[in-house]
Amino acid sequence: MPKDQRPATPAAVSVRDVAALARVSPTTVSNVLSGNRRVSEETQDRVRWAIDQLGYRPNLSARNLRLNRTGLIAVAVPEIDVPYFAELIRHVVQGAREHGYTVLVDQTEGRIEAEQFVVDGMNRGMVDGILLSPLGMTRAEYDQRRDDTPLVLLGERIVGKGIDHVGIDNVAAAEDATRHLADRGRRRIAAIGHQTPRGGGTAPQRTKGYRKALRSAGLPYDPTLVVPTRNYHRLDGAQAMADLLDSGALPDAVFCYTDLLALGALHTLHQRGLKVPDEVAVIGIDDIDEGRYSLPTLTTISPNKPTIAQTALDLLLTRITTKEQDPQQVVIPHTLEQREST
Structure with a gap:
């Protein structure tokens, strides 16, 4: 797009402007932004280039209001200051930001009542989805869940089928x-x-x-x-x-x-x-x-924390938009990193 045809400010840029510059449909731009439908890497690159060129910023408040969502997801772990969880949360935050989501972080300390609060959706309607690393919860307690907020478990595995879970073997x-x-x-x-x-x-x-x-x-x-x-x-x-x-x-x-x-x-x-x-x-x-x-x-x-975080996030976002999806139990491959201590 010639410089003199660009909107004066990012606020004036619309999805149609991005679509015109990227030579795709507005629907394709929306799919790239939401991640709800698969778009080829070439097309994604073209759309993101157009977004950068135009300085486009999506109106997340309007989108969330239209979709009846909060734009928030929660991640709850036993201890925030444990390096493994801190690094995992960092990857979740980075991935969520790319999809226009803000992440709320909660610490359960492995307490049953805290984990049950998370499983029951925290404050109802506060978040669109939850990633939880449980520590002490049993399957029987999980089955008493009274909320349908999309939920994916990380790491610790509650035994049994019918639960979305991402972790290593x-x-x-x-x-x-x-x-x-x-x-x-x-x-x-x-x-x-x-x-x-x-x-x-x-x-x-x-x-x-x-x-x-x-x-x-x-x-x-x-x-x-x-x-x-x-x-x-x-x-x-x-x-x-x-x-x-x-x-x-x-x-x-x-x-x-x-x-x-x-x-x-x-x-x-x-x-x-x-x-x-x-x-x-x-x-x-x-x-x-x-x-x-x-x-x-x-x-x-x-355990490949970036892959665990991204896989869990992708699964959660899919669950948010397609609640009928069958529960997934995804095993992430691990590697052995040999260093001086052996």
Whole structure:
């Protein structure tokens, strides 16, 4: 469009102006903006170029009023200051912004009543959809849900079908982590982080994967090498590692159920004068940024947080516009990031 034909201000630019410059229909522009229908990458690029050229800003208030939506989605996690959740939320916020949504963040601390409040839609009509990482909720409690706000679960999985869920295969992740240690000749492989949460959850699955890898490697399962933790913080990992060493059950490798536990374990090993990985190898799960800068750097299972966030967000936005869609349970592939600690 010639410069003298451009609208004077972004507020004066309409969808029709964008469509004319991109040589597409106004409906196509709307589909690109909403993400509700598939549009070819070439067409999306052309539309976004036209939007940038014209300085177009959609009137989100008018759109939301027309569609009877709030323009808000919520993401609720057990602890906001845990690096894994903080990084995951960042990816959700970035993805939601591209679709014109603002994200509200809530912290449940794993409390049943807080998770139930989220599952029941928070304050009715406050948000268009919810992403929830549950910690203690059982299937029976989930089935008592009294709200139909679109909901997708992240990470911890409530057992049973009929629930939208996005996460990694925790059994396979733990198996890969433990096998990595066994493949490097480690024979006394400890595990830090077992729990028996009322809702099932991640910990039992990771214990299952740990034991499965031991069997595959021909190694015996030694319960004295499995140290439960109440939480998954650095302090819990440091204390668990100290308890393990004080018990006399000296391992030559440690599989920690999260990177924060692993960082705590590294701290204790350093304090006790044990060399990592020469005397004790350490591996975690989560691939948090902190692990790339620890000494030594931390080997970890990477759950691909950007893909988890984007997949969950795409599923939620589809659920918001097409509530008849069958529930999806999406498993995101993980990778092993080998660093200095192994």
